[in-house]
Amino acid sequence: MAKEFRITLRNAGKIAPDSIDDYLREGGYQALKKARGMDRGKLIDEIEGTGKLRGRGGAGFNTGFKWKAAYETPSDVKYIVCNSDEGEPGTFKDRTIIENDPHTLIEGILIAAYAVGAQECYIYVRGEYTHCIELLRKAVQDAEAKKLTGGVQIHVVGGAGSYVCGEETTLLTSLEGYRGEPRLKPPFPTVAGYLGKPTVVNNVETFATVPVIVDKGAEWFSGIGAKEYPGTKLFSLSGDVKHKGVYELPTDAKLSELINELGGGVTEGHRIKAVQLGGGSCGFLTPDQLDVNLDFESARAIGASLGSGAVLVLDETHNMAEFARGTAHFFAHESCGKCAPCREGTSRLEEIMDDICAGGDLEKDVALIDKLGTLMADSCFCPLGQGASNPIRSAWKLFPEDFKSANAAGKKEA
Template identity: 65%
Template sequence: MIKEMKIALRNAGKINPNSIDDYINADGYQALKMARQMDKAQLISTLEDAGKLRGRGGAGFNTGLKWSSAFKAEGCEKYVVCNADEGEPGTYKDRTIIENDPHTVIEGVLICAYAIGAKECYIYCRGEYEHSISLLRNAIAQAKEKGISAEVKVRVHSGAGSYVCGEETALLNSLEGKRAEPRLKPPFPTTAGFRAKPTVVNNVETFAAVPAIVEKGAEWFRAIGSPEYPGTKVFSLSGDIVHKACFEAPTNVTLRDVIFGFGGGVANGCKLKAIQVGGSSCGFLTPDKLDTSVDFDSMRAIGRALGSGAILVIDDSHNIVDILVGIAEFFNHESCGKCAPCREGTLRAAQLIRNIADGKGSKKDLEQIKDLSEMMGMSCFCPLGQSATAAVTSAMELFPEDFRAKISKQEV
């Protein structure tokens, strides 16, 4: 079994998150000093070409390419935004990183600010994460007091709990005081982001890995995990599993390693029925996929997504339709309403799934769900609507017997 390896969580349990001195004594901010002595283009290429650090928020975009685009963009007013909104159900990795080591996130943000020439940075944090917000603000004040942040201003913005703010342009709208709705792309944030200026938006976990890469080098990072998605990934385990916690491991770790190794296996002596990797916007997997590596490309190769790294374990005591009710109602609640296909589609999907779960559904409802899913995938404005029915359609394919058990007898 692959052992746990910590990069983003390298200081977890080893330092006092309220103490900048503890962080400095653990070689904190050394990478920032190194970065500020490097040519900016050279620093970016460390991540872009050799390091291959790909975003850990879900999209998997090459971090160096994103930084390079903002660096090359015209204009002297540029911004760095850290996405700490973390609205995906079952995901708590960013909160775990911040509450154990807020300074590593700030150091990553400051390295990015130097690389692209930004003088102003924002950490957009989920409003419910009051402790995380307090730790971040304390860490920022400490870094400023010691002169570490230099002329760069770093602020924490408390979000209002909108799931759609996981999409970077919706987050930027919210940060500007506007309604949190996604923007049309292009232009992309790296050329026209916050206040229409070049902006880098990265996830907490991505920023947390940057100092280690700068300090230890791209070759070191590239040698860890999957060749095309190197490094480590922090997984949030929940559901019917013995150990519900965050674990960080090399990206070539398998589902079997995560669930039965780090997670301790299925709880209460039950059997594994389904696994949902990536959060509620992702499809289900069955136990025959346990030996699949949990990296971005391996998940995509089997028609699934790594997403945020949330892993929900479901045992054989559940009917999958009952779980789908909560997922469908979540997306109905979280749709921003910008486009009709999502606004009306998530509502109708929730109604259909609820009817089936309550024993009032029919075979026609199943056909409607399939048609609805296809329509939303093609016509919804952003990934929220496009993936809102991913869990439902995958469950229909993998667990048809659960739906048959719920459909009214006269329809069977």
């Protein structure tokens, strides 16, 4: 694809994912060898300062900064945990990496383990991704057989089937065998993570990008894309576009290029109504906003978020109140129930959206959503509840007519 720039997905389609020999033939595990010959502090500096690699899981935190915190925390035991839970609605890019090139992920994890001094690693994989779990287990066995792991153990664990288990502290709690509920931060996982020990938690895409940075150099990497969010990013493009799929783009590419050029544009005979960028808890963009650059700062400047890189295109046939109602149902279903504002708030949001679509008092209902959303943003324990009202409020703000028509239709039916 002309606009694509493949770094993380460099081997996709070129190698058999279950063949370590194919990966080795393409220069695989050379970066690990190079990293192990480097001073640990220097390696972390490369990732942090020069490469400015930022997490690709949603929050965009500086990866090397995290590694440094774990490296500098004194402890006899340290862990690396790879977040492969991928529960964010509309996100399927981590799965694409694993299905095409599991060894690049293993290599990135082993480089991180060397950097911080960890002897044990976990890959927490979304439970439904059974094929990924099999591929990763084979990849680990093959890397061990070729004596590439250097005694570092990598465990592949199936996830617990809950959206909130993708949140890093919840993931660690789940990995420890408890019910998936978030923990208070600080202490951050880099200080007290898995079993209370310093732990680096990074996303699949983040780890999978590390071998290329080590191989080609951090300066090369930071010369690609946006200055403050360099490199490439994988986007999961879905909804009403001609060519749905995962695309890897330099971070100075535009959202319109992704949708119109790589995605082939909106489905024949339709027009774009809204685009949800970043995932299920993000607001909507309108067609006049699609020239935004695909880096964190540019998205933030227009009040959006890059999140996990989910891009959901919706055409004019969608009623956004009905869509928001579906979102409210999702959050009510996924709330872990640990804190009252989220447990009660997400259920109330769902009830209010049901009421709107059943012909209830629209004015009263939207005022309640606003009040409840603000309260939840201020008082929920973790970002799941804090952001649950975002898409609902955004849909109301941008498409009030849809709420009115869904409400009128509900009245007619009642």
